[in-house]
Amino acid sequence: xxxxxxxxxxPRRDFLKGGGALVIGFSLxxxxxxxxxFAQAPALPDPxxxxxxxxIHRDNTATAFFGKVELGxxxxxxxxxxxxxxxxxxxxxxxxxxxxxxxxxxxGATVSSSSVERAGPQVxxxxxxxxxxxxxxxxxxxxxxxxxxxxxQGIVHSKEGSVSYGELLGDQPFNVNFTGTAPQKPASKYRxxxxxxxxxxxxxxxxGTYDYMQHATLPGMLHGRxxxxxxxxxxxxxxxxxxxxxxxxxxxxDARIVRKGDFIGVVAPRQxxxxxxxxxLKVTWRTPTTLSGDAALHEKMxxxxxxxSVIVEEGDVxxxxxxxxxxxxxxxxxxxxxxxxxxxxCALAExxxxxxxxxxxxxxxxxxxxxxxxxxxxxxxxxxxxxxEGAGCFGHxxxxxxxxxxxxxxxxxxxxxxxxxMRWDELGWDNYGPAHLGEIRAAADSEGKLVALEYHxxxxxxxxxxxxxxxxxxxxxxxxxxxxxxxxxxxxxxxxMYVTPNRRLINHAVxxxxxxxxxxxxxxxxxxxxxxxxxxxxxxxxxxxELDPVEFRRRNIRDPRWLGVLDAVVEAAKWTPRxxxxxxxxxxxxxxxxxxxxxxxxxxxxAVAEIEVNRKTGLIVAKHIYxxxxxxxxxxxxxxxxxxxxxxxxxxxxxxxxxxxxxxxxVTSLDWGSYPVLRFAEHPNITPILVQPPxxxxxxxxEEALAAAGAAIANAFFDATGVxxxxxxxxxDRVRAALA
Amino acid sequence: xxxxxxNEVREVSASPDTPLLYVLSDELHIKGPRFGCGLAQCGSCxxxxxxxxxxxxxxPVSAVTGHSVTTLExxxxxxxxxxxxxxxxxxxxxxxxxxxxxxxxxxxxxxxxVIKAAELLSHTPQPSEAxxxxxxxxxxxxxxxxxxxxxxxxxASRAMTGALK
Numbered sequence: 001x002x003x004x005x006x007x008x009x010x011p012r013r014d015f016l017k018g019g020g021a022l023v024i025g026f027s028l029x030x031x032x033x034x035x036x037x038f039a040q041a042p043a044l045p046d047p048x049x050x051x052x053x054x055x056i057h058r059d060n061t062a063t064a065f066f067g068k069v070e071l072g073x074x075x076x077x078x079x080x081x082x083x084x085x086x087x088x089x090x091x092x093x094x095x096x097x098x099x100x101x102x103x104x105x106x107x108g109a110t111v112s113s114s115s116v117e118r119a120g121p122q123v124x125x126x127x128x129x130x131x132x133x134x135x136x137x138x139x140x141x142x143x144x145x146x147x148x149x150x151x152x153q154g155i156v157h158s159k160e161g162s163v164s165y166g167e168l169l170g171d172q173p174f175n176v177n178f179t180g181t182a183p184q185k186p187a188s189k190y191r192x193x194x195x196x197x198x199x200x201x202x203x204x205x206x207x208g209t210y211d212y213m214q215h216a217t218l219p220g221m222l223h224g225r226x227x228x229x230x231x232x233x234x235x236x237x238x239x240x241x242x243x244x245x246x247x248x249x250x251x252x253x254d255a256r257i258v259r260k261g262d263f264i265g266v267v268a269p270r271q272x273x274x275x276x277x278x279x280x281l282k283v284t285w286r287t288p289t290t291l292s293g294d295a296a297l298h299e300k301m302x303x304x305x306x307x308x309s310v311i312v313e314e315g316d317v318x319x320x321x322x323x324x325x326x327x328x329x330x331x332x333x334x335x336x337x338x339x340x341x342x343x344x345x346c347a348l349a350e351x352x353x354x355x356x357x358x359x360x361x362x363x364x365x366x367x368x369x370x371x372x373x374x375x376x377x378x379x380x381x382x383x384x385x386x387x388x389e390g391a392g393c394f395g396h397x398x399x400x401x402x403x404x405x406x407x408x409x410x411x412x413x414x415x416x417x418x419x420x421x422m423r424w425d426e427l428g429w430d431n432y433g434p435a436h437l438g439e440i441r442a443a444a445d446s447e448g449k450l451v452a453l454e455y456h457x458x459x460x461x462x463x464x465x466x467x468x469x470x471x472x473x474x475x476x477x478x479x480x481x482x483x484x485x486x487x488x489x490x491x492x493x494x495x496x497m498y499v500t501p502n503r504r505l506i507n508h509a510v511x512x513x514x515x516x517x518x519x520x521x522x523x524x525x526x527x528x529x530x531x532x533x534x535x536x537x538x539x540x541x542x543x544x545x546e547l548d549p550v551e552f553r554r555r556n557i558r559d560p561r562w563l564g565v566l567d568a569v570v571e572a573a574k575w576t577p578r579x580x581x582x583x584x585x586x587x588x589x590x591x592x593x594x595x596x597x598x599x600x601x602x603x604x605x606x607a608v609a610e611i612e613v614n615r616k617t618g619l620i621v622a623k624h625i626y627x628x629x630x631x632x633x634x635x636x637x638x639x640x641x642x643x644x645x646x647x648x649x650x651x652x653x654x655x656x657x658x659x660x661x662x663x664x665x666x667v668t669s670l671d672w673g674s675y676p677v678l679r680f681a682e683h684p685n686i687t688p689i690l691v692q693p694p695x696x697x698x699x700x701x702x703e704e705a706l707a708a709a710g711a712a713i714a715n716a717f718f719d720a721t722g723v724x725x726x727x728x729x730x731x732x733d734r735v736r737a738a739l740a
Numbered sequence: 741x742x743x744x745x746x747n748e749v750r751e752v753s754a755s756p757d758t759p760l761l762y763v764l765s766d767e768l769h770i771k772g773p774r775f776g777c778g779l780a781q782c783g784s785c786x787x788x789x790x791x792x793x794x795x796x797x798x799x800p801v802s803a804v805t806g807h808s809v810t811t812l813e814x815x816x817x818x819x820x821x822x823x824x825x826x827x828x829x830x831x832x833x834x835x836x837x838x839x840x841x842x843x844x845x846x847x848x849x850x851x852x853x854v855i856k857a858a859e860l861l862s863h864t865p866q867p868s869e870a871x872x873x874x875x876x877x878x879x880x881x882x883x884x885x886x887x888x889x890x891x892x893x894x895x896a897s898r899a900m901t902g903a904l905k
Binding site for chain 1: 890
């Protein structure tokens with residue numbers, strides 16, 4: 001990677017350099033001062049200007065500027081397809097600029113499967129506006145009305161002749177407002193949208209030429225490691241340093257300690273020295289015993305003082321429950337689970353003088369810029385955050401924590417510092433997907449019609465303060481527990497897909513500041529817990545009503561899109577109707593099948609799971625999972641099918657294996673042995689199914705079949721054994737205990 | 741210290757106990773093997789040592805002197821030598837198959853996936869599904885792309901054995 005002089009004034013756009021210098025995967029975004037143009041422009045691109053979104057180059061290529069980042073989900077390819085489609089260029093003529101606070105429009109964090117759903121319409125409109133201006137110029141140049149022009153591969157044709165986009169605008173600004181009113185191509189004319197084009201990043205990733213975050217370097221940089229207790233304690237307790245024995249690492253002469261408050265790190269010119277020094281350095285921390293330990297977690301949540309809110313209150317649940325033919329009631333438990341990116345978080349920072357450059361894998365360059373500026377004591381305009389892809393994060397893993405650690409260390413030593421978390425740092429100091437306790441009661445009438453559903457959910461909220469910041473600055477931490485966007489019982493996943501005349505959903509917010517782990521958004525936040533409880537309850541009602549579980553669901557669904565995914569998955573799995581647990585095997589290894597519905601926020605997911613249960617060992621093996629997703633218009637079917645496969649594998653892993661273990665003092669799940677995830681030999685065959693009703697806009701596709709897949713496995717367990725497992729992960733120990 | 745990496749003898753200055761991974765990354769600027777756990781649990785850092793897959797994160801650099809290290813970057817040449825091909829292909833057939841299947845998501849684990857699959861097909865040109873699952877079991881993929889990896893390895897096996905007939 002080339003040097004990037006972070007002390008320069010930060011211009012908005014390296015516009016005139018052509019697409020190549022900015023293409024994701026080919027450059028880490030460093031540019032020479034000579035190429036800088038528009039130096040007087042404001043730091044934040046104005047979203048109301050077409051130039052903030054698209055640049056046309058002399059060689060008839062184009063660059064698109066997105067605010068959403070590629071996390072491995074393939075959304076950059078999809079957004080490029082949308083822009084190329086609207087602009088009438090080939091995908092090979094278009095590149096995406098690296099996401100960078102210096103030149104990227106702020107489209108909000110890359111979360112909640114929003115890239116295609118929310119950013120897609122924005123970039124489509126911008127491309128339409130760009131095309132409109134290019135056609136206006138072409139008409140002028142060719143002396144012909146706009147209506148007579150056609151465009152192919154970025155070349156505008158008329159009877160009078162042709163002119164390319166590059167000739168019309170090559171490396172000059174549009175100087176046109178983004179009004180959002182330019183006419184857009186009708187879906188019937190789509191050529192690129194809906195096609196299985198290869199993702200733009202995959203060849204380089206397989207060839208080994210891709211630049212991951214972990215490859216980024218700056219001249220003169222030091223390698224840094226954080227030094228923390230192995231495994232976090234209670235959120236907010238920090239890690240108070242009682243003693244630090246500097247002589248403990250004196251056998252590594254090139255390494256030095258960096259400290260700000262309770263934030264401790266080591267830096268060294270050689271990476272191995274930094275790793276060894278971080279291991280060798282003897283620090284004594286205060287270790288309060290304020291955690292419950294994982295075994296007593298749910299009892300602690302259940303008995304704690306909560307802030308309660310009514311999410312849904314319809315009809316008279318109490319009356320309906322007391323008068324119904326079939327009633328099911330149970331309590332379900334879900335654990336803390338880790339993001340556990342395959343490669344631990346990594347970041348590189350140069351904080352020198354009055355400015356800082358931070359290269360990292362954040363999901364939100366703008367929010368992180370604000371946080372870094374505050375910790376470093378710099379104005380936001382003097383902090384530049386560049387995104388480079390790391391290992392898939394699946395939500396708010398430690399990437400911002402690593403970025404802050406690098407920035408803090410760099411400011412302390414006055415040199416660029418590259419921080420890479422060790423495996424135990426990443427697993428031990430993650431922002432875990434919060435644990436959940438759900439109590440549910442539901443009733444159906446003698447015809448198998450759902451009559452009532454009552455759900456109470458206990459969990460804490462999201463903790464948004466980063467550990468490095470907290471340790472270095474020492475300010476009290478906050479919890480994001482209420483208000484829009486915080487964690488509340490998901491009214492779609494808890495029975496919302498069914499017609500339920502009487503429904504009551506209550507959220508019991510536990511205070512996350514009273515002895516819990518640090519929590520944040522993990523792919524399809526809490527939905528696995530909601531569906532594990534509510535879809536097992538639906539199955540329980542079907543069983544009491546002596547109905548096939550698919551038939552029971554059909555009787556209670558009105559929405560054609562929920563029916564659509566249910567029908568699609570049932571057909572793919574060649575489901576034959578029968579009551580659950582009515583064909584139980586007698587051998588040591590028995591089989592079962594289950595069905596479930598679920599989503600995250602929008603879109604419609606359904607799954608059928610076929611499993612084996614070893615009654616002796618307690619081992620569950622998921623053999624085949626069929627997963628259907630209706631996410632409206634699919635831009636790249638191959639990429640969305642890949643998402644379905646990935647989220648289904650992850651659901652299997654999470655419902656069968658994953659649980660963050662912790663003692664009274666700290667987390668003890670610190671490596672792949674103590675935090676096991678689904679291994680290669682254990683993966684189910686997966687059949688992804690796309691359901692696309694006509695004229696439906698694109699909606700999220702990165703997490704919406706996960707909850708259904710997990711709940712289908714749970715229902716398959718009942719079908720195999722006639723026993724309900726009410727806590728996941730469904731480990732061999734829990735299975736044996738349930739069957740004993 | 742001199743080590744042989746991708747058929748080139750390279751002089752390195754790291755201390756003998758330095759894990760090979762850090763030497764490959766930081767001194768030789770090789771991008772294939774990368775840090776995943778540092779504990780030999782995940783397969784992110786895999787390289788071939790005399791044709792056998794090892795974990796470079798726990799292998800001291802001193803242990804590979806006198807041996808031949810092949811990284812992802814050297815895999816096409818390794819394959820060409822193994823199969824006595826007249827020219828070195830741009831990609832190992834396993835890599836081509838991973839691209840054909842559009843298997844990766846984040847792709848971070850694919851260094852290890854490619855190295856291990858290449859080793860498997862070198863020893864067992866036509867593995868059964870069970871053999872693939874067993875051979876690859878030491879390599880984690882957090883994105884959950886195992887099904888496409890499995891399919892790609894089966895495809896590469898067909899391509900490689902077909903090409904030899």
